[in-house]
Amino acid sequence: MGLPDAPGDLSSEVDVDAFRRLFPLRFYERHLTESIRPDGRPLGRARDTTIALGAVASAEGSALAKIGSTTMLAAIKMEVMTPSMDSPDEGCIAIDFHMPPICSPIVRPGRPAEIAPVVSKQLSDTISSSGMINLKELSLVSGKAAWMAYLDIYCLDADGALFDAALLSAVAAFSHLQIPAVSLNDDGKIVVVSEENGGKLEKDAVNKERMKLTLKSIPFSLTCVLHKNYILADPTAEEESIMETVVTVVLDSSSQLVSLYKPGGPVLAYTSAIQDCVALTRQRMKELQKILDEANSGMEVD
Amino acid sequence: MEIDRLDGRKANQLRPLACSRNILNRAHGSASWTQGDTKVLVAVYGPKAGTKKNENPEKACIEVIWKPKSGQIGKLEREYEMIVKRTLQSICILNINPNTTTSVIVQVINDDGALLPCAINAACAALVDAGIPLKHLAVAICCCLADSGYIILDPTKLEEQSMKAYAYLVFPNSILSVRPEGSLKVQGEPREHGVITSGTQGAMSVDDYLNCLERGRAATAKMSTVLRRNLQPQIASELSKAG
Numbered sequence: 425m426g427l428p429d430a431p432g433d434l435s436s437e438v439d440v441d442a443f444r445r446l447f448p449l450r451f452y453e454r455h456l457t458e459s460i461r462p463d464g465r466p467l468g469r470a471r472d473t474t475i476a477l478g479a480v481a482s483a484e485g486s487a488l489a490k491i492g493s494t495t496m497l498a499a500i501k502m503e504v505m506t507p508s509m510d511s512p513d514e515g516c517i518a519i520d521f522h523m524p525p526i527c528s529p530i531v532r533p534g535r536p537a538e539i540a541p542v543v544s545k546q547l548s549d550t551i552s553s554s555g556m557i558n559l560k561e562l563s564l565v566s567g568k569a570a571w572m573a574y575l576d577i578y579c580l581d582a583d584g585a586l587f588d589a590a591l592l593s594a595v596a597a598f599s600h601l602q603i604p605a606v607s608l609n610d611d612g613k614i615v616v617v618s619e620e621n622g623g624k625l626e627k628d629a630v631n632k633e634r635m636k637l638t639l640k641s642i643p644f645s646l647t648c649v650l651h652k653n654y655i656l657a658d659p660t661a662e663e664e665s666i667m668e669t670v671v672t673v674v675l676d677s678s679s680q681l682v683s684l685y686k687p688g689g690p691v692l693a694y695t696s697a698i699q700d701c702v703a704l705t706r707q708r709m710k711e712l713q714k715i716l717d718e719a720n721s722g723m724e725v726d
Numbered sequence: 727m728e729i730d731r732l733d734g735r736k737a738n739q740l741r742p743l744a745c746s747r748n749i750l751n752r753a754h755g756s757a758s759w760t761q762g763d764t765k766v767l768v769a770v771y772g773p774k775a776g777t778k779k780n781e782n783p784e785k786a787c788i789e790v791i792w793k794p795k796s797g798q799i800g801k802l803e804r805e806y807e808m809i810v811k812r813t814l815q816s817i818c819i820l821n822i823n824p825n826t827t828t829s830v831i832v833q834v835i836n837d838d839g840a841l842l843p844c845a846i847n848a849a850c851a852a853l854v855d856a857g858i859p860l861k862h863l864a865v866a867i868c869c870c871l872a873d874s875g876y877i878i879l880d881p882t883k884l885e886e887q888s889m890k891a892y893a894y895l896v897f898p899n900s901i902l903s904v905r906p907e908g909s910l911k912v913q914g915e916p917r918e919h920g921v922i923t924s925g926t927q928g929a930m931s932v933d934d935y936l937n938c939l940e941r942g943r944a945a946t947a948k949m950s951t952v953l954r955r956n957l958q959p960q961i962a963s964e965l966s967k968a969g
Contacts, residue, residue: 530780541804553891553928641929671924680929684893688812692898692920695936702932 448666456654463660468704470646470658473712475592475719477600485601487719489593491658495580498593500573500601504614507563507570515562515570519548521577521590528582528661543587546685547577547594550674554643554682557598561637564606569614571603584660585647587672587685592712595642599720602634641676644712645683646705648673650691657704667691671698673705677713731878731885733762740880740945745847745956747855755856759848761880763838768848770856772828785820786828790849793833806832806842813846813866813896813923819859828858839883840868843894846923847953854957863899863953864922865946868892869938871930877941891928893935895921895942899950918950919943 444451444462455462465471471492480486483499490496507514521544523537531537551557562571575597577590609615649659651667664670669689674682681702686693693701735741741762750756753769777787790811792803814830830852832845843866850864870881870892878885886892900918921939930938 538804538808541801542808545801545805549927553926555929676929679931681926681932681935682929683926684924684935685926686921686924687809688814688816688896688923690816692917692922693924694915694920695939696915698921698936698939699932 448662452651452663452666456651456656461656461663467654468657468707470708470711471660473592473715475596475715477596477719477723484604485597485599487593487596487600489589489596491585491589491592492660493581493583494585494589496577496586496589496593497580498575498577498590498597500575500597502601502603503572503574504564504569504606505572507567511559512567513563513570514559515572516559517548517551517557517562517573517575519551519575519577519594520544521547521579523579523582527579531582539586543590546587546672546683547590550591550643550645550683551594554641554674554676554680556595556639556642556676557637558640562603564614565608573601582661584662584664585658588645588647588658591643591645591674592716595639595644596716596719598637599639599642599716600723601637603637605634641678641680642713642716643674643676643682644705644709645672645674646701646708647671648701648704650689650693650697652691655697655700655704657708669693671701673701675702675705675709677709679706733882737876737878738941738945740949741882743949743952745851745953747851747957753852753856755852755854755858757848757851757855758835759844759851761840761844761847762882763836764840764844765835766841766845766848767833767835768845768852769831769833770828770849770852770858771831772856773823773826773858774829775826777825777827781827783825786818786823786826788814788818788828788830790814791829791831792845793831795834795837806845809842809923809925810846810849813864814849814853816922817850817860817862817864817898818853819861822859828853828856837883839881839886840894842866842925843868843880843896846896847949851953851957862901863950864896865899865950865953866894866896866923867942867945867949868894869942871928871934871938875931875934875937877934877938879941879945889928891926891930891934893924893926893930893938893942895939895946896923897943897946898922899953900947918947 474490476488479488480499484502486499488497521540523531523540525531525533604616606614606616648671649656649667650669669691672685676682744760747757750769755770758767777783781787790807792807830849846866870878870889873890898918
C-alpha cells in the first residue's frame with residue numbers, strides 16, 4: 425500500500441517477512457496468482473467459524489461467535505416498556521455495537537472507533553430489513569406493555585469481516601433468547617415471574633412460561649475483498665487494509681438479498697463480480713446455517 | 727404494470743436536476759445540488775497540510791463532515807459520512823497531494839428522498855469546483871422497488887418509505903473518447919458500468935437488484951451528460967480568463 429512496488433527481483437534477495445512488510449500488495453499478488461492466500465486458504469474459503477450459545481449467564485440470550493480470530497460477544501437484555509402510540513402492539517429492538525480498545529491496535533482508549541456506529545447502523549438495518557423478528561411477538565399487552573430488547577455486541581478481537589461476525593453473533597443470540605415469564609400484578613404493572621413463586625401468580629400471567637422467538641428468514645452475510653479480478657472471501661484485517669475494496673452481501677434463508685453493501689473502494693464491481701459474490705454468499709449461508717443449527721441442538725441436549 | 731406516482735412522473739423519470747457551483751465565497755470549492763425538493767450544499771476546504779491519525783500520510787486524505795438539516799448527528803449520519811468519504815476516495819487521485827487533508831462539508835438543506843445520492847453528486851461537483859484532481863466523476867442514483875417488482879427511479883421521501891426496498895448506486899461517469907471504439911472495456915463491460923458504491927434497504931431478490939443496476943446505469947449515463955454540460959462551460963470561461 426505504502427511504498428511503490430519495487431521490481432520483482434528483490435523478492436529473491438530479502439527475507440519473506442521483510443518482503444511482506446515492505447511490499448504488502450506485491451506479497452499478496454504473488455499468492456493470488458497461485459490461487460492461495462498467505463494463511464493457506466483458497467480464495468473463496470471463509471475461516472473456521474464457531475458459535476457458543478449462552479456465554480453471558482446474566483443476559484436473557486447471548487452468544488459468542490468466532491470467525492477465525494475475529495470474536496464477537498452478543499448479549500440481549502429484555503426490559504418491559506410502554507410501546508409507542510404509532511405501533512401499540514409491537515416491541516422494540518435497540519442494537520449497539522461496541523469496539524473497546526482491546527479489540528484492535530487502531531482503536532485508542534477514550535476515542536470511539538469510527539467504524540463502530542457504522543456497523544451498528546448496518547446491523548439494525550439488516551435485522552429490520554430481513555424481517556427475521558416479528559416485533560408483534562414482543563408485545564405483552566397491546567398499547568400498555570411490550571418488550572424492549574437491548575442487543576449489545578462487543579468486539580473482542582477485530583481481525584476483519586467485523587460485520588459478518590457481528591451479525592452471526594446477533595442472530596445466534598436471538599436464537600438463544602428466552603423471553604422471561606411475566607405477569608400482571610394488582611397495580612396493573614408487569615412483574616417478572618421468578619422461578620420460585622411462579623405458580624402463585626399464574627392466573628394473571630401474561631405469558632405463562634419462558635418462550636422463544638420464532639425466527640423466520642435468518643440473514644447470513646459474507647464479506648469479500650475485490651482486487652483486480654480476484655475475489656477473496658472473508659478477509660482478515662490485514663487483507664482489508666491492503667486491498668481496500670470490500671463488498672458485503674447479506675442473504676436470508678429464503679434467498680432474498682437483504683443487503684448489498686459496497687462503500688466505495690478503488691475497484692469497480694461489475695455484474696459478474698457481484699454475481700460471484702452472491703454465489704459465494706449462498707455457499708457460506710449453508711455452512712453458517714449448519715453451524716447455527718448444531719449450536720442450537722447442542723443447547724437442547726443440555 | 728405502470729405505477730402511478732404521486733407527482734405524476736413516469737417510473738424512469740428523474741426530478742428536475744439543478745447544480746450551481748462556486749456559491750460560497752470563503753470555501754475553496756462549493757456546489758449545491760438539487761433533485762426536486764432534495765437540496766444539498768457542499769463546501770470543500772483544502773488540501774490542507776497534514777493528515778489525521780490512523781490515515782496513511784503517503785496519500786491525500788479526505789474527511790467528510792455531515793451536517794443534518796436539524797438536530798445532532800447520529801449513527802445514520804456517521805454511516806453517510808463513511809460512505810461519502812470512501813466514495814470520494816475512490817474517485818480522487820490520492821497520490822498527487824500526499825500528507826494533506828481535504829475537508830468536505832455536506833450541509834443538508836432539505837431532504838425529500840434520495841438524500842445520499844444527492845449528497846454524493848453535490849460533493850463531486852464541489853470537488854471539481856475546488857480543483858481537486860479526480861480520476862473521473864461519480865454519478866449517484868436511488869432506485870426504489872415496489873412490491874410487484876416494479877422499479878422507479880429517484881424516489882421522493884414518501885415513495886422511499888412506502889416501497890418494499892430501495893438501493894442507492896454510484897457509477898463512474900461515461901467517458902468521452904476520441905477512440906472509435908468508445909469507452910474502455912473491463913471484463914467485457916464498459917467501465918462506467920462498474921459499481922463504485924452500493925447500499926440497499928429492505929429485502930429484494932437478486933434479480934431485482936440486477937434490474938436496479940441496469941436501470942441505474944441507464945439513468946446515470948444521462949445524468950453524467952447533464953453534469954458534464956454543467957461543469958464544462960465554466961471551466962472554459964475560467965481558462966479564457968486565466969489565459
